[in-house]
Amino acid sequence: MTNTTENELFDYSPITERPRISWPGGARVAAYIGLNIEHFLLDRPSTSLWPGTADLVPDALNYxxxxxxxxxxxxxxxxxxDRHGIRASALLNSAVADHYPQIIEAGRVRNWAWLAHGRTNSILQTGMGRDEERRFLTEIVETIAAATGQRPRGWMGPGLTETFHTPSLLAELGLSYLLDWTNDDQPYRLNVPGMLSVPYSVELNDLLLFGKGVTGPEFVQxxxxxxxxxxxxxxxxxRVMALALHPFVIGQPFRHKYLDEALEYLATQPDIWLTTSDEIAEHYQRTVSDSA
Incomplete structure (x- = not known):
C-alpha cells in the first residue's frame, strides 16, 4: 500500500474565485525586488557555475x-x-551580519525590508527535529534583528527549503509570511494562524534565467x-510581481546595463506599486478578509 502525505499547509483556491485585491493608489500590480544576500561556506558544495569542481575543498572556481x-x-x-528609487526586499542569510557588515549598513541607510533567509545558503534545516529547528530559527531571527534593527517579518528558506514545522515555528517567532511556495500571483492565507504566502519566483529569477543561457536583452524583454x-x-x-536577483549573477559587469533597463521600465509604469514584500503582506492582511 502506498503512503501519501496530503498538503495541510494551504488549501486549493482558484484565482478566479477570490476576494478582490486593491493595491494602494489604484495600482494594478504590486512589484518588489527580492535581493538575495547570502554567505557560503568554503568547505561545502552549494550553488555552482561549474559542477565539475563543486565537490572539491576548496572549490576556488565556484566559491x-x-x-x-x-x-x-x-x-x-x-x-x-538607488538610481530608480527602489527599496530592496533583502533575503538575508544571518551569517552576513558577521561577515559583511558593510552590506547591512548600506541596507539600513536605504530602509530595506529584511527577510530571514536561513543562516547560510550552505546549510539547510531539512531533516531537523522540531526543537532543533526552533533553536536554529530563533538564532537566525534574533541575529538579523540585532544587526539590522528590524525584526524580520518574512522568510525564504535557502534553496526555498522548509520542514513541515517551519511555518508554525516562524509564526511562533512573530513572522507573518513566507516566500517559499512559488505557486501563485497573489498572496494567500496559510493554514497557520497569521501566516501568509507571498509570491516569489523561480522563473523570473536571474540565477535560473541566465543559467539557461538567457541573454541580457532577452532578460529585459x-x-x-x-x-x-x-x-x-x-x-x-x-497581482504581485517578484523579481528575484542574486548579486553574483546580475551584478556581473556585462549584465548590469540590462538590469538597469529592466528597473527603469518597472519604475516608469503608471499602474505599478513598486514596494517591498513586507508592505505587500501587511496590506493584504489588513485589507482582505477571510470572509470577503
Missing amino acids: GWRDYGVRVGIWRTIESL IVKDQYEQLHADSAHSG
Missing part, C-alpha cells in the same frame, strides 16, 4: 563566483536600485512580458 556578489556585484546592483501579462490579468483584482 569565487559566488563571492563576487558580496565583494563587487551587490554594490553595482545597489547603484541601480522577459521582465516586460511578465509585467504586461500580470497587468492584463489584474483588470479585476491586483
